[in-house]
Each structure stands twice: as structure tokens, then as C-alpha cells.
Amino acid sequence: GFRVGMKLEAVDKKNPTFICVATVTDMVDNRFLVHFDNWDESYDYWYEAASPHIHPVGWCKEHKRTLITPPDYPHAKHFSWEKYLEETSSLPAPARAFKV
Template sequence: MQDHVSRKSCNKKSRKWAGTLYLSRYIAQGGYLRVGMDGPDVESECIPLHCTSAFMFPVGYAEKYNIKLGGPNDTEKFDWSDYLQQSGAIAAPESLFRPIPDQKYMDHFQIGAKLESSDMCENHLVCPATVAAHKGRLLQIHFDGWEDSYDQLFDVHSSDIFPLGWCEMHGYKLEPPKVEEEPPKKKKKK
């Protein structure tokens, strides 16, 4: 039997989100799942994740919170119902996954709030950032000065998001926001 869950993934070359990918889980032992993307290399490329991992979500999570979900072979349009039926699999119960914190907790991360955040693709960089959206228990973090396509999703309990002043307090370099360079001004003819 296979249960299906989804996971986020990052394209390290472009620092942009590659989208959310679907995964299959095989064999649960002690709360750990062997997880890998469906395909010919699933057995050799799977990794162990605990069922409480911040990187696992129940079937339908991406659709519910408007997160792009990539299907098999980069399928543009992916439908869980069709996929589960075709593969003869069942969805993992929602009770296996981390719950969404209550609204009182989420209110600590108001949309528009400023914070400092590491870049998931280059996590030695900590940058000024803004909470752009709530997507269940995920926060969409916008890196100040960068295009929206560079936004990243962090679990609300992530150890990679920090309050303002964290870098200064800990002697860590805070990267400046990206600033658009102005084109050179044309000289007036005399």
C-alpha cells in the first residue's frame, strides 16, 4: 500500500521555487516514512522523513492553499483523485500531519510584518523580508527588493525565520535588500 503526500522543493540554480512536488511514501517504521518522488528511481532516491516533518502535507493541501503542485513528468494539470484512482493508492489521513496553529498564534505573523529570513537555497544568507501570505501552516516570505517569483514558503515554526534585529543581536551579517539600479541619466546637449 502507498500513501501519497506532497512536499516543497527548491531549484538551487535559479533560487526560484520549482513548485510543490507530489511524493509517495513507502514503509512506515517508528513514525518514519521512506519518501521519494514517483518515477523509475523512487526506490534508490527515497529519503527518510518523520511523519511530523514540516516538509510533508496531506493530499489536497496545495490545492486548498493555492500552492502550485507538480505532477508526474512535470504534468501541468494534476488531479489527486484521478492520480489515486489510477495508481490504486489511498491518501494518508490528515491526522498524520502537523496541525495548523490556531489563529492566535498565526496572528504573530501578520501579513505585511517585517522579519529576517534565511534563503532556503542559500541558507547562509539572511535577508530582510516580509510576510506576504498565510498558506495554512506555511508562511509565504517575500525577500525585500526581490521579485515575487523569489518568494519562499516556510513552516510557521521554522528555525530559518527571525525577528527584526536578530542578525545585529547575534553578530550575523544581514544582507541588504536588492536595490534596482537606475539607468544612467542622459546628458543634455548644449
């Protein structure tokens, strides 16, 4: 399942056309807090595994959607999940964890 520190792609509920690079930052029971990387904490949201607003790493590319990279990320034009996971010493949330 999901663990603190794992990366995923998450919809900004205030701007539903934005699907952003995000990190699981807290967990309570079956809910987890998602932080949009390099954004203010006021944008953080609580989700459940069955939420239609979260996707595994690579979902945007697979569905030809635009992934919003972290603000001020130096390689935004050529964003690579593989490189970003390495740079942040992170793991992607496993696709099987998403219950949609």
C-alpha cells in the first residue's frame, strides 16, 4: 500500500485540470495526506486509496495528459520520473495500491 515518502501523481482539487508531482506525507487509518512537491502546504489534501484524484507515477504520460512538475524544478521541460525519484531518493507508490 501507500507509505510516507512515496511519490504519485495527484489532481489539485482547486484546479482539477492540474495533475501534479506529489508525495505522501502523513497517514491516518486508511487515509493519507498528499503534498504537491515544492508547493505551499495549504494545497495539501487527504485522500483514500479509492480516490479518482490520485494516480500512479507515469499515469499522465500513459494517458497523454500534462503533468505539472514542481515549481522551480530545473528539468521541468524534460521531466523524467526515473531521474526525479533518484534525485529525491524516493519510491513510487505501487500501482496495485490504487483502488480505482
